[in-house]
Amino acid sequence: MADTAYRTCPLCEATCGLELTLDGGEIVGVRGDDADVLSKGFLCPKGASFGYLDADPDRLRTPRVRRDGKLLPATWPEAFAAVHAGLSQVIEAHGRDAVALYLGNPNVHTIAGGLYAGALRKALGSRNVYTASTLDQMPKHVSCGYLFGNPLAVPVPDIDRTDFLLILGADPYSSNGSLWTVPDVPGRLKALQARGGRFAVVDPRRSRTARVADRYVQIRPGTDVYLLLGMVHELFARDLVRPDRLADHVTGVEAVRELVAPFPPATVAPRCGIPADTIRELTAQLAAAPRAAVYGRIGTTTVEHGTVTSWLVDVLNVLTGNLDRPGGAMFPLPATSRRGTGSGPGFRTGRWHSRERGLPEVIGELPAVTLADEIETPGEGQVRALVTLAGNPCLSVPNADRLDAAIGGLEFMIAVDPYVNETTRHADVILPPPPPSRGAHYDFSFTYFSVRNVANFSPPSLPLEDGALDECEIITRLAAIVAGLGPDADLDALAEQELRTALAGPAQAAGVEVEALLAALDGGTPAERVLDLRLRIGPYGDRFGRVPDGLTLAKLRENPHGVDLGPLQPRIPEILRTPSGRIELCPEPIAAEVARLGAAPPADDGTLVWSTGSTPPAWA
Ligand SMILES: Nc1nc2c(c(=O)[nH]1)N[C@H]1C(S)=C(S)[C@@H](COP(=O)(O)OP(=O)(O)OC[C@H]3O[C@@H](n4cnc5c(=O)[nH]c(N)nc54)[C@H](O)[C@@H]3O)O[C@H]1N2
Ligand SMILES: Nc1nc2c(c(=O)[nH]1)N[C@H]1C(S)=C(S)[C@@H](COP(=O)(O)OP(=O)(O)OC[C@H]3O[C@@H](n4cnc5c(=O)[nH]c(N)nc54)[C@H](O)[C@@H]3O)O[C@H]1N2
Ligand code: SF4
Ligand SMILES: [Mo]
Secondary structure (H helix, E strand, O other), X not given: XXXXXXXXXXXXXXXXXXXXXXXXOEEEEEEEOOOOOOOOOOOOHHHHOHHHHHHOOOOOOOOEEEEOOEEXXXXXXXXXHHHHHHHHHHHHHHXXXXXXXXXXXXXXXXXXXXXXXXXHHHHHOOOOEEEHHHHOOHHHHHHHHHHHOOOOOOOEEOHHHOOEEEEEOOOHHHHOOOOOEOOOHHHHHHHHHHOOOEEEEEEOOOOHHHHHOOEEEEOOOOOHHHHHHHHHHHHHHOOOOOOHHHHHHEEOHHHHHHHOOOOOHHHHHHHHOOOHHHHHHHHHHHHHOOOEEEEEOHHHHOOOOHHHHHHHHHHHHXXXXXXXXXXXXEOOOOOOOOOOOOOOOOOOOOOOEOOOOOOEOEOOEOOHHHHHHXXXXXXXXXXXXXXXXXXXXXXXXXXXXXXXXXHHOOOEEEEXXXXXXXXXXXXXXXXXXXXXXXXXXXXXXXXXXXXXXXXXXEOOOOOOOOOOOXXXXXXXXXXXXXXXXXXXOOHHHHHHHHHHHHHHHHHHHHOOOHHHHHHXXXXXXXXXXXXXXXXXXXXXXXXXXXXXXXXXXXXXXXXXOOEEEEEOXXXXXXXXXXXXXXXXXXXXXXXXXXXXXXXXXXXXXOOOOOOOOOOOXXXX
């Protein structure tokens, strides 16, 4: 008897709803869920192959432990005992910084990563934390950190209500969007054009998105910073600066005017390879659109001057009054988030530095490119052990061959990963999570970037296979081991204890005992109970009965296609965490960098940057 299950696709940032056909404990069909509140039936080829992940014969179904140089199948207790022995030895001999943690991309696509990777990080207490963010979007976090005081406050184009979109260094037609949860980009771009809107793409390459754009602007790689400086200059020069409602919420506009003075379109044109007239036209088009948004992605972050470029994207959004207004670049309000107070301590980097190259910490992590240095260089604080969680740094980090060799020489390594691959082949212990269909899902990350506020819970579509362990349990057990609680800690008791602590505030607010709220929480697993708590005290929550129609996990269970929480709403000033309580448009560290830029010689070759070596491969 075939059965139907609905769940959110975890395979990219678009978070599409899937309709699964199940038969005999297997996924036999996958379609886009027409009733999904966000994706409305959209499906890409990756999502369509969701079922194959379950059935993939290459997937590890039991842990592996290295014995006599070989990775051999082991039981979970054997694997955790090996983790405990290996880590204890390194930590006792060399301290916690000797253990590095690398968190890869899928952590933001699982409940386990969303809820427990942070706990593992904290329990480990090592300065050597690395993530895929520094291979990707970290410059955007830094620029938003300085502008808004909050590195996670990243505005997204309100594509469904805009009149003009300027896209730089992104190919959402192919990638399905990034730092922009926007299922069915092709359909939404078509709808934008159908209602008279326009969009332009800036890219060195005529990408798929560029091919359907109203305007394609070819740029010399790595020089968007000059194009954008020229555009900001043009806004001031033509008196097109109109922050509108934001005027009362921004400081530093005049400082930006002075900062960009050396960069008129005629000066930047030869640097970025775009004619000055084109720069002027683009600026005029942006300023004239009633509602517009500028969006930059990988091609603006994984480049030199990525932070300044990312900052300029939002400077344009602010100066044209498009930040935080419908049809502009807006901040989502996730169901598991908390509203801000409108100010805060602000943002800074460099609370510690990497040992070898002295690179600054950002949001608690060091750049993944320097992990090889930290492993290779002997002395106090040398990295001797590594834990990877859903990451493949031996492939994904620039100069991966060097990191591969360094990781091969480590004293001890653990991988939480379902595959043996370039990285995990070096591990002493591999702890494999089950396929996504066999666990619950809630999107803690991408609701921060979603073009509409939605909430969607997926229960496990299929039961765990014999011998499998849910990834939440794998990570919490790892966290307990590194916290010094040994391989057999009572995880349920620890989870209850944490819930009690988290409930103290809400209980006080509701004027009831913690135990009463604990009993009211829904969910068969600790992760589900934490989710219920976060939803209930979140901005749409039921506040444990005080808001009768408010959100609960039970309500999400009743709505398998998700709950629509409406279009994005303005959030300034509430979202700001700057000390001034304003958008700080001209932060000092960025201004210093722009001043340095002015003196830099023009880039001269115009080739794309190759990440794995100094020379392009033969086929290029
Ligand atoms: N040359 C080159 N390098 C790049 C990029 C590029 O385009 N070209 N892109 C860059 C970008 S944007 C990024 S984000 C990084 C990504 O860098 P990484 O995150 O290091 O690489 P991924 O390939 O995403 O690694 C995913 C790992 O997670 C495992 N995995 C899959 N599902 C699960 C799961 O449910 N649980 C667990 N525990 N593990 C799982 C996979 O087996 C794999 O080992 O790479 C960067 N590096
Ligand atoms: N199918 C599939 N989808 C994915 C992924 C995947 O591996 N497969 N990975 C996911 C991940 S982790 C991410 S981060 C996103 C990435 O999502 P996007 O950033 O939308 O996707 P990319 O295809 O990397 O597009 C980057 C574009 O930047 C251009 N570019 C390169 N250098 C420059 C430059 O200097 N200036 C400008 N203006 N443009 C430049 C490139 O030509 C390319 O068209 O995709 C996600 N989606
Ligand atoms: S676009 Fe992304 S979320 Fe949607 S089906 Fe494809 S892989 Fe899944
Ligand atoms: Mo990425």
